[in-house]
Amino acid sequence: MRSILLGIVTFLVIVPDLAGQEWIVPDDKKGKLSTFQFDENTKKSGEKIYSVNCISCHGTPGKGNFLKLVPPPGDPATDKIQLNRDGELFYKVINGRGQMPSFKNALSSDEIWHVISFVRSFNSSYKQLIMPVITSSAYPGAVIKMMLSYNSSDSTIVLEADAVKQNSSVAVTGAEVKLLVHRTFGHLQIDDIKTTDINGKVAFKVPANLPGDTLGNIQVSARFINEDTFGSVSKDTILTAALITLPVSLVAERAMWNNVRKAPVWVILTYSLGLLTALGFIGLVLMKIRDIFIIGESVLKDSEKINIT
Numbered sequence: 385m386r387s388i389l390l391g392i393v394t395f396l397v398i399v400p401d402l403a404g405q406e407w408i409v410p411d412d413k414k415g416k417l418s419t420f421q422f423d424e425n426t427k428k429s430g431e432k433i434y435s436v437n438c439i440s441c442h443g444t445p446g447k448g449n450f451l452k453l454v455p456p457p458g459d460p461a462t463d464k465i466q467l468n469r470d471g472e473l474f475y476k477v478i479n480g481r482g483q484m485p486s487f488k489n490a491l492s493s494d495e496i497w498h499v500i501s502f503v504r505s506f507n508s509s510y511k512q513l514i515m516p517v518i519t520s521s522a523y524p525g526a527v528i529k530m531m532l533s534y535n536s537s538d539s540t541i542v543l544e545a546d547a548v549k550q551n552s553s554v555a556v557t558g559a560e561v562k563l564l565v566h567r568t569f570g571h572l573q574i575d576d577i578k579t580t581d582i583n584g585k586v587a588f589k590v591p592a593n594l595p596g597d598t599l600g601n602i603q604v605s606a607r608f609i610n611e612d613t614f615g616s617v618s619k620d621t622i623l624t625a626a627l628i629t630l631p632v633s634l635v636a637e638r639a640m641w642n643n644v645r646k647a648p649v650w651v652i653l654t655y656s657l658g659l660l661t662a663l664g665f666i667g668l669v670l671m672k673i674r675d676i677f678i679i680g681e682s683v684l685k686d687s688e689k690i691n692i693t
Contacts, residue, residue: 407481409472416471417515419616420494422501430502433495436569437487445506453483461506470513473500489562490570492605492618520615523547528556530606530619540587541625543606545580545617555584560609563588565602565626577609596626 420426434442438460443449446461458464465473477496480486487496504510520528526547533542541563545556559580564571575588596602602625607618634641638648 413475418497426501430498460503534623534625594626595629600628602626
């Protein structure tokens with residue numbers, strides 16, 4: 385009992401303290417910039433990603449309808465969020481804190497920048513700074529490039545990474561890479577995290593039952609695990625590497641969510657029986673009210689006769 389009381393007291397002391405704490409971003413992360421220009425396309429893409437991953441807590445930007453959490457997530461259109469530098473926003477989305485989850489494994493770096501592009505569209509005074517070259521401490525001055533291809537003979541997706549500097553290129557070796565496939569809600573990791581070999585290549589095994597679209601296409605993203613060493617590099621592409629999946633109509637067969645004509649028979653019968661029972665009960669109540677009215681009139685007439693006599 386004593387330990388429980390101690391825990392409650394600790395919670396009451398710590399939670400308000402955390403709520404008032406400023407979210408400090410390391411100095412070396414604040415200056416991180418997008419490698420591409422924000423435009424109408426990145427804004428629209430970011431809006432879609434925001435509506436899936438962010439709107440449930442932060443609400444619609446400019447509406448102030450965010451969840452009343454502790455600490456409050458805040459409205460992206462307000463100064464609370466807009467006064468953050470781009471690198472600070474990126475850091476907070478990547479790492480999360482408290483009730484805000486980390487999106488490190490859910491979104492690629494480019495997708496996070498697209499969300500930031502959407503958020504910045506609510507700030508008329510915002511002026512974007514762009515990182516012209518993807519920096520890498522492992523390959524100073526070089527631009528890291530990735531290529532993805534599908535090898536149907538062994539059902540693997542092969543990634544090749546090269547560091548390009550002027551007219552020469554070298555393989556990016558010893559870099560840990562993660563491969564994700566885009567799903568409706570978030571991303572699904574394919575295979576384990578792999579390390580590039582001496583040729584800058586690594587192969588990821590595609591699951592035999594991985595569903596694709598009607599052509600067997602999937603959208604995949606690859607990115608380095610250690611971005612501080614190899615740079616904020618990601619590669620998105622569409623590969624024909626999955627099972628052909630034909631969309632199934634949710635209203636083709638009898639189902640709970642179908643219309644009356646195709647709803648399950650037992651649902652129709654149960655609903656009809658329930659409706660008839662309710663109508664019967666209402667009818668019974670009305671009949672009882674009628675009987676009470678008739679009895680009341682009879683009693684009233686009898687009392688009038690007695691008064692007359």
